[in-house]
Amino acid sequence: MKSLQLKKYLPYFIFFVLAAIAFFQVSFYLHPGKYDLIDCFYPWRFYIGECLQNGQLPYWNPYQDLGSPVHADPSSGAWYPMVWLIGYFNGYTIYSIGFELWFHVFLAGVGFYTLAKTLKFNQSFALLAGIAYMLSGIFIGNAQHLPYIISACWLPYVLNFYFRLAEEKSHVHSLKAAFFLFLMITGGYPAFTIILFYLLLIFFFIYFKKTYQTQSTKELIEFISRHVLFLVYTILLSLVMFVAIYQVSPNLSRLGDFSLEQALYSPFSPQSFVSFILPLVSTTHTDFFNSDLSMRNGYFGLFILLFFLIGLFSKKPIQLKVLFYFGLFSLTVAVGEYLPVREFLFKYVPMMNVFRFPSVFRLFFIIAGILTGVYYLQELFNRKGWNKKSLSIGAMIMSGFFLIVLIVARLNGHLSLFTFVKNNLFIAAEASTYWQNVAFQSIVQLLFLGTFLFVLWKFSDRKKIISAIIILSITDLVIATQLNSPYTVYYDTVTAKEASANVSRYPKGFPKLQDISIEEAGHLPLIGNPFWQNMNTFQKQISAEGFNSFSFTSYEFLESEYPQLFSEIKKNKVLLLSDSILPESKLNEYKKDSLFKQNQIFLNEIDYIYLSQRTFEASKKDTTFLKEYDAAHFEIRTNLENRRLLTLHQKYYKGWKVTVNGKKARIFKSNLNFMTIMVPRGKSVVLFEYKNPVLKASFLISAASFVFAILLFLIVWLKEKIIHYSKENSIK
Numbered sequence: 001m002k003s004l005q006l007k008k009y010l011p012y013f014i015f016f017v018l019a020a021i022a023f024f025q026v027s028f029y030l031h032p033g034k035y036d037l038i039d040c041f042y043p044w045r046f047y048i049g050e051c052l053q054n055g056q057l058p059y060w061n062p063y064q065d066l067g068s069p070v071h072a073d074p075s076s077g078a079w080y081p082m083v084w085l086i087g088y089f090n091g092y093t094i095y096s097i098g099f100e101l102w103f104h105v106f107l108a109g110v111g112f113y114t115l116a117k118t119l120k121f122n123q124s125f126a127l128l129a130g131i132a133y134m135l136s137g138i139f140i141g142n143a144q145h146l147p148y149i150i151s152a153c154w155l156p157y158v159l160n161f162y163f164r165l166a167e168e169k170s171h172v173h174s175l176k177a178a179f180f181l182f183l184m185i186t187g188g189y190p191a192f193t194i195i196l197f198y199l200l201l202i203f204f205f206i207y208f209k210k211t212y213q214t215q216s217t218k219e220l221i222e223f224i225s226r227h228v229l230f231l232v233y234t235i236l237l238s239l240v241m242f243v244a245i246y247q248v249s250p251n252l253s254r255l256g257d258f259s260l261e262q263a264l265y266s267p268f269s270p271q272s273f274v275s276f277i278l279p280l281v282s283t284t285h286t287d288f289f290n291s292d293l294s295m296r297n298g299y300f301g302l303f304i305l306l307f308f309l310i311g312l313f314s315k316k317p318i319q320l321k322v323l324f325y326f327g328l329f330s331l332t333v334a335v336g337e338y339l340p341v342r343e344f345l346f347k348y349v350p351m352m353n354v355f356r357f358p359s360v361f362r363l364f365f366i367i368a369g370i371l372t373g374v375y376y377l378q379e380l381f382n383r384k385g386w387n388k389k390s391l392s393i394g395a396m397i398m399s400g401f402f403l404i405v406l407i408v409a410r411l412n413g414h415l416s417l418f419t420f421v422k423n424n425l426f427i428a429a430e431a432s433t434y435w436q437n438v439a440f441q442s443i444v445q446l447l448f449l450g451t452f453l454f455v456l457w458k459f460s461d462r463k464k465i466i467s468a469i470i471i472l473s474i475t476d477l478v479i480a481t482q483l484n485s486p487y488t489v490y491y492d493t494v495t496a497k498e499a500s501a502n503v504s505r506y507p508k509g510f511p512k513l514q515d516i517s518i519e520e521a522g523h524l525p526l527i528g529n530p531f532w533q534n535m536n537t538f539q540k541q542i543s544a545e546g547f548n549s550f551s552f553t554s555y556e557f558l559e560s561e562y563p564q565l566f567s568e569i570k571k572n573k574v575l576l577l578s579d580s581i582l583p584e585s586k587l588n589e590y591k592k593d594s595l596f597k598q599n600q601i602f603l604n605e606i607d608y609i610y611l612s613q614r615t616f617e618a619s620k621k622d623t624t625f626l627k628e629y630d631a632a633h634f635e636i637r638t639n640l641e642n643r644r645l646l647t648l649h650q651k652y653y654k655g656w657k658v659t660v661n662g663k664k665a666r667i668f669k670s671n672l673n674f675m676t677i678m679v680p681r682g683k684s685v686v687l688f689e690y691k692n693p694v695l696k697a698s699f700l701i702s703a704a705s706f707v708f709a710i711l712l713f714l715i716v717w718l719k720e721k722i723i724h725y726s727k728e729n730s731i732k
Helices: 002-022 036-053 081-089 094-118 123-134 137-141 146-167 171-187 190-214 217-251 270-276 279-283 302-310 318-334 341-348 358-382 389-411 418-424 434-458 462-488 496-504 553-561 563-569 584-593 605-612 693-731
Strands: 575-578 580-583 600-603 623-629 633-640 644-651 656-660 663-665 668-670 674-679 682-690
Touching (some): 002 462, 036 094, 036 146, 081 094, 094 146, 094 358, 137 358, 146 171, 146 217, 171 217, 171 693, 190 217, 190 358, 302 358, 302 389, 302 434, 318 341, 318 358, 389 434, 553 563, 575 633, 580 605, 584 600, 584 605, 600 605, 600 668, 605 668, 644 682, 656 674, 674 682
Antiparallel strands (some): 623 633, 644 674, 656 682
């Protein structure tokens, strides 16, 4: 019995150890993660953690782009449970963001393993599928894009429990599918959820047709009820995210004038197909790929690719058949401008016009490739009269291909690899060339194929061959991961300790701001390696700078159309006292003649007419200062000789309310983006507060739904354990 239990949990242990080893530079905290992981997702999560530790919901980030509703940014993780757990109990550091990366890789392996088991793969082949998935190109190439990793992690869980809710008469599976879809929605990149929606829609119609034709009316109603529960509970769990996105959507450039050119940016180009067999080649710094470094790795293992190609036309069960064709279709979308498919989806399919990077579609091809390849291998080994012929011929053909590649490399003078191996491996070597990478990895792949052919020749026992394939696949994928990781996973020139020290010297919480201009706040001394974007979150200074695709249309418009005005605005501090008002109709005139001044306030026509009927007068004795602030309020003290206009250089956004000496005051939208109010003479206490009762109510509903789900799953698990032990005792 103990041996059975050990065998049951062994795959989970393998996934955990393998994720830690394959990403050991990050998992053992030797080096920090790379690019956006450090420059975007780390500072955002760092800020969210500070909000939670200070007893606040993560509503508003004042430091970046002169304020933004961080709670409405799908990439921030503001409502993602793991972010809350890490942020509240530990706070985000270089180490915890690294942990979040590799731990999701581990969970992805487990999820794909359970999906494969649901699809009738036996344990060994499900293990092989899980390993190939967790170390595939999406996890290595897009390691910097944490929401991509989170989406790819939870997607197999959603598919797994969707298949079970569709086929089994249990509403618990509906709740589980909803729960994991909620994790995708709150933690992942929206594009994957949108694509998954259409895949699930296809499966729904297939299962509905089958149920309608073969089952009774009662069973059809039960089938529909399970789907309704899945949909409703997903909405309840994700309600806070849906409300936040709905509220912010009128302000976003991504949901407004989003162009086809943007949607086609950075595809998985046909040139990137070389990564299916030679992933190291995708790291070369060349325009050859016509795509970002992170978007051109599609590797899922040399042997899985071999099995996929051999089993391309083999018979498949309905779920695999749908995933196979959906994967092939996704590949035609992933190439972006090279085929008209992505453009067609952009123009005619709802929600396909709100995200960039056609390369995201490659994930669904990777899923199809792994499942198709491993399923073929399983079917081959399950045959009574099986033989090794197809595997041997396939391996020899692939070996011949690599030999031809090496001959071409030799003719191009790139087979002398001693210096390359000595100086350019396992580091981000910009000096390495396309053909050097081709030649080196072709040799590595030939060694793997040679070993595989030896195993086929030497052994006849199926179990030994399967074990050898798993070991070879692990070795292949770990080596491929390590070769690519310095380029896309971690900074090899900076230690995690150094990166952590560079952040830890800055104040925590919401300290007093330096008495400097917005422009100066954007040009403070650098934090140090490897940081170079969004540093104001650590420096605790309100800045006009920010690196984020979550951008307000009005803010982009101000930057691009009125750069002179924007430049003058940045000469101010966070607070501005002014008495100079102008209508927005004057903007183009002032732009033409360069008449902008830093104390000018441009207002829409209605507000201008209203305020122009009041008198404002400046005095050198007037003072204003920011007493305190946090994620939901700014408390300002003023002492004025006469009535004046006070501008808080934070974005004008629904939810902000203001009181002056305890009385409600009107907020005017100034200079296209900011919040301006009238302040009377004398001493005043001005309080800007972010109040969003609809969002707060939706958060409470989502939180209650989450807690209910966790308790229910715990009860079901305990019930299953009790039944299991009762059966064991009855057998004894």
